[in-house]
Amino acid sequence: MDLSKGLLRYVAILLLFGSGVVVTLRVGAGLHSDQPVSEVSKAAAVLTASPEHTAKASSNIASALWTNLRHPVSLLLVQVIVILVVARVVGMFLRKAGQPVVVGEMIAGILLGPSFLGMLSPETMTFLFPPQSLGSLGLLSQIGIITFMFVVGMELNLEQIRRKAHAAVLVSHASIIVPFFFGTVFSLLIYRSFAPGNVNFTAFALFMSVAMSITAFPVLARILEDRGLTRTSLGSTAIACAAVDDVTAWCILAAVISIAKASGLSGVAVTILLTFLFIALMLFVLKPRIARLPAIADFERQTQRGGLVAMVLAFVLASALFTEIIGIHALFGAFLAGVVMPSDSGLRKFLAERLEVITSCFLLPLFFAFTGLRTQIGLLNDWSSWVLCAVVIAVAIAGKLGGSALAARWAGMSWSESLSLGVLMNTRGLVELIVLNIGYDLGILSPRLFSMMVIMAITTTFMTGPLLSLVEFWRRKQLEASVPSLSLAADQRITTEEEKKWKNCIRRKECAPDRSYQESVSEH
Numbered sequence: 284m285d286l287s288k289g290l291l292r293y294v295a296i297l298l299l300f301g302s303g304v305v306v307t308l309r310v311g312a313g314l315h316s317d318q319p320v321s322e323v324s325k326a327a328a329v330l331t332a333s334p335e336h337t338a339k340a341s342s343n344i345a346s347a348l349w350t351n352l353r354h355p356v357s358l359l360l361v362q363v364i365v366i367l368v369v370a371r372v373v374g375m376f377l378r379k380a381g382q383p384v385v386v387g388e389m390i391a392g393i394l395l396g397p398s399f400l401g402m403l404s405p406e407t408m409t410f411l412f413p414p415q416s417l418g419s420l421g422l423l424s425q426i427g428i429i430t431f432m433f434v435v436g437m438e439l440n441l442e443q444i445r446r447k448a449h450a451a452v453l454v455s456h457a458s459i460i461v462p463f464f465f466g467t468v469f470s471l472l473i474y475r476s477f478a479p480g481n482v483n484f485t486a487f488a489l490f491m492s493v494a495m496s497i498t499a500f501p502v503l504a505r506i507l508e509d510r511g512l513t514r515t516s517l518g519s520t521a522i523a524c525a526a527v528d529d530v531t532a533w534c535i536l537a538a539v540i541s542i543a544k545a546s547g548l549s550g551v552a553v554t555i556l557l558t559f560l561f562i563a564l565m566l567f568v569l570k571p572r573i574a575r576l577p578a579i580a581d582f583e584r585q586t587q588r589g590g591l592v593a594m595v596l597a598f599v600l601a602s603a604l605f606t607e608i609i610g611i612h613a614l615f616g617a618f619l620a621g622v623v624m625p626s627d628s629g630l631r632k633f634l635a636e637r638l639e640v641i642t643s644c645f646l647l648p649l650f651f652a653f654t655g656l657r658t659q660i661g662l663l664n665d666w667s668s669w670v671l672c673a674v675v676i677a678v679a680i681a682g683k684l685g686g687s688a689l690a691a692r693w694a695g696m697s698w699s700e701s702l703s704l705g706v707l708m709n710t711r712g713l714v715e716l717i718v719l720n721i722g723y724d725l726g727i728l729s730p731r732l733f734s735m736m737v738i739m740a741i742t743t744t745f746m747t748g749p750l751l752s753l754v755e756f757w758r759r760k761q762l763e764a765s766v767p768s769l770s771l772a773a774d775q776r777i778t779t780e781e782e783k784k785w786k787n788c789i790r791r792k793e794c795a796p797d798r799s800y801q802e803s804v805s806e807h
Contacts, residue, residue: 355416355419358413358416359416359419359420359423361411362411362412362416362420362652363649365395365411366391366395366648366649366651366652367644367645367648369391369394369395370387370388370391370392370648370651370652371648372391373387373388373390373391373394374386374387374388374391375387377390381748381749381752382745382748383502383505383506383509383712383744383748385502385505385647385712385713385744386712386741386744386745388647388648388651389651389654389712389713389716389740389741389744390741391648391651391652391655392648392650392651392652392653392654392655392656392658393655393658393660393737393741394655395408395411395412395652395655395656396408396652396655396656396657396658396659397656397658397659397661398655398658398659398660398661398734401661402661412656417653417656420649420652420653420656421653423646423649424646424649424650424652424653425613425650426646427642427645427646427647427649427650428614428646428647428650428717429599429600429603429613429614429617430599430617430638430641430642430646431501431642431643431646431647431713432614432615432617432618432621432717433599433617433618433620433621433638434621434634434635434638434639434642435500435501435529435618435621436617436618436619436620436621436622436623436624437621437622437624437631437634437635438500438501438504438621438635439500439526439529439530439621439622452527453690453693453694454520454524454687454690454691454694454704454708455523455524455525455526455527455528455531455708456527456531457686457687457689457690458496458498458524458528458683458686458687458690458705458708459496459528459531459532459535460686461682461683461685461686462492462495462496462678462679462682462683462686463492463493463495463496463535463682464492464682465492465495465678465679465681465682466488466491466492466493466494466495466496466678466682467488467489467491467492469491469495469674469675469678470484470487470488470491470492471484471488473671473732474487474488477729477731477732478727478729479726479727479729481726482543482726482727485542486539486542486543486727487727489535489538489539489542490539490543490722490725490727490728493532493535493536493539493718494715494718494719494722494736495678495679495682495683496528496532496535496682496683497528497532497711497714497715497718498524498525498528498529498532498683498708498709498710498711498714499525499710499711499712499713499714499715499744500522500525500526500528500529500714501712501713501714502710502712502713502714502744502747503521503522503525503707503708503710503712504522504525506707506710506747506748506751507521507522507707510751516700517700517703517704520691520696520704521703521704521707521708524687524704524708525707525708528708529714533614533615533618534562536611536612536615536718536721537558537606537611537612537615538555538558540610540611540612540721540725541554541555541558541610541611543725543727544610544725554609554610554611557609557610558606558609558611558615561605561606561609561616561619562619565602565619565620565622565623566619566622566623569623570622570623570625573623573624573625574625591630592633592634595624595630595634598620599616599617599620599621600617601616602616602617602619602620603616603617603620604616606619612721614717614721647713650713650716650717650720651713651716653720654716654719654720654737657720657723657730657733658733658734658737659730659731659734660734660738662730662731662734663731663734663735668731668735671735672735672738672739675735675736675738675739676738676739676742676743679709679711679739679743680709680743683705683708683709683711683743684705684706684708684709685705686705687701687704687705687708687709688701688702688704688705689701689705691704691705699754699755699757699758699761702754703751703754703755706746706747706750706751706754707747707751709743709746709747710743710744710747711739711740711743711744712740712744715736715739715740715743715744716737716740719733719736719737719740
């Protein structure tokens with residue numbers, strides 16, 4: 284009986300207020316607004332209407348569905364779906380080929396751009412990525428890059444850098460100054476033909492030099508983890524070198540951006556001064572105090588973590604905003620915000636685990652696609668352009684790989700380990716694409732040169748895995764030649780410590796291949 288009464292009351296309320304709504308709408312149907320048509324409505328009509336369908340009546344269902352599909356939000360959702368699916372498919376394919384997923388995502392971005400889809404089906408590309416929609420995609424990808432740089436900053440292990448300071452500083456700075464020099468000389472040769480007319484030689488040369496000097500710290504760390512080298516001497520040295528390289532390169536890039544954007548020497552001086560003050564404030568004032576905050580020190584005991592996480596994200600965005608305002612890039616502020624997060628707090632691990640998933644799986648593929656939409660390989664339409672592109676790749680490899688390997692050798696590392704370190708430092712990946720997009724946005728890189736540099740970034744990242752395998756094969760053959768009775772399987776890796784220990788034994792003729800050594804080798 285109670286259920287029946289409740290149902291009757293429910294129906295009565297619906298009928299009463301529903302009838303009221305219908306009557307109100309009929310009364311107001313004849314009213315007309317005295318205000319002019321808003322500019323927002325006009326802009327929305329321009330964005331959502333298609334030239335082929337504006338003449339159709341609004342009552343036409345197909346036309347209404349088409350109009351809804353071309354709405355900016357619908358269009359952005361379609362773009363995100365296509366980008367994520369293509370990036371995941373290409374990434375999985377290259378993953379099976381022994382390449383990092385990020386290489387597949389970089390190539391997926393190229394495939395969706397004018398270099399492939401635009402040539403194969405221009406109508407499809409125009410439908411998916413109309414020029415007026417790229418602003419929203421670009422802004423969303425920038426949020427992803429800001430978040431990514433924050434995670435990179437959090438993963439920077441300052442203790443590890445201190446332990447490996449001697450080799451890390453020597454190798455990383457050599458791996459910057461050598462390609463920096465090569466980039467400067469190379470800029471002198473191509474400035475007249477490739478630099479935009481409003482860009483002076485100093486800004487062009489410095490930016491090209493920085494672009495030649497970049498190492499992709501996150502991609503390098505992922506390659507080491509996939510190959511089981513993270514805990515080896517080579518792995519820890521490579522991570523420390525890449526970390527120092529990253530910090531140094533971003534500082535140089537900040538100075539280059541200030542030079543490119545400033546109107547005179549006074550503007551450059553002010554920007555650099557504000558940058559150093561910001562770095563000092565973050566590292567020497569905020570970093571020690573953040574670690575002592577009760578909410579962060581006892582984070583693992585906190586039950587309500589949402590408020591603290593929101594404040595941290597607001598701090599990241601505020602840091603990014605400040606560095607954007609003073610004339611460098613928002614990414615630099617986000618990176619420093621990650622560096623100052625306390626390393627021994629559960630907050631860092633909590634944030635890294637959650638942000639890394641959403642960033643790497645969702646936001647970064649959007650950035651790769653945005654970069655691919657800017658890359659026009661079709662501009663390299665003659666043999667001279669491709670020859671110059673090959674020269675760009677050769678200069679980048681010679682400066683980065685060669686400089687790193689020689690510096691590592693001078694630091695006392697073996698040739699095989701030095702070459703492996705040089706190959707790892709030659710990995711450019713995502714970080715290089717970030718730098719190139721900054722140069723493109725500043726007007727320093729022309730579309731043609733930008734496309735060449737993107738090809739260089741993909742090539743140097745793609746070659747890392749095969750070159751590491753080649754160096755390891757060479758080292759294995761050297762060991763087998765030294766000890767004929769020692770036979771190693773193709774998938775067995777030898778750490779540098781074991782190699783040195785074994786070679787010392789061989790020289791003294793005090794040991795022979797035994798079961799324990801074989802088992803030790805097989806673990807790697």
